[in-house]
Amino acid sequence: MHQAQAFVVIRGKSNLLFRRIYSRPADKSTGLCFDQTIVLTAPKAGKDYPQHLRRIKFCDAEHGRHLVFLTNNFTLPAATVCALYKARWQVELFFKWIKQHLRI
Numbered sequence: 001m002h003q004a005q006a007f008v009v010i011r012g013k014s015n016l017l018f019r020r021i022y023s024r025p026a027d028k029s030t031g032l033c034f035d036q037t038i039v040l041t042a043p044k045a046g047k048d049y050p051q052h053l054r055r056i057k058f059c060d061a062e063h064g065r066h067l068v069f070l071t072n073n074f075t076l077p078a079a080t081v082c083a084l085y086k087a088r089w090q091v092e093l094f095f096k097w098i099k100q101h102l103r104i
Contacts (some may be wrong), residue, residue: 001072009085012055012068017042021052026078033057033066035078058082 001008018038026032036055040046056069058076071081 007073009069009073009081009088011085012070015043017056030079031059031061031080032078033059037074054081067093070087071090
């Protein structure tokens with residue numbers, strides 16, 4: 001994906017092995033906890049994807065959750081990356097509803 005110049009936004013797992021390279025300032029008033037540049041340190045993951053990733057933690061006060069997102073896009077603001085994942089999740093919920101309620 002990196003070579004195709006496409007970007008991805010995914011949720012980070014709690015057991016992700018990484019090393020922090022750099023931390024950017026995060027606007028905590030918007031719910032952002034941190035915005036970091038990381039490199040994967042697990043043997044297989046580091047070999048499969050050696051480029052740097054961006055790790056963003058968002059504190060959802062409405063639901064009382066902490067969400068960690070990983071992306072390879074370093075140009076978008078962190079709040080936009082969180083909004084992109086939220087929009088993606090709404091599409092996933094819509095497809096789930098279609099599968100459950102429509103006979104297609």
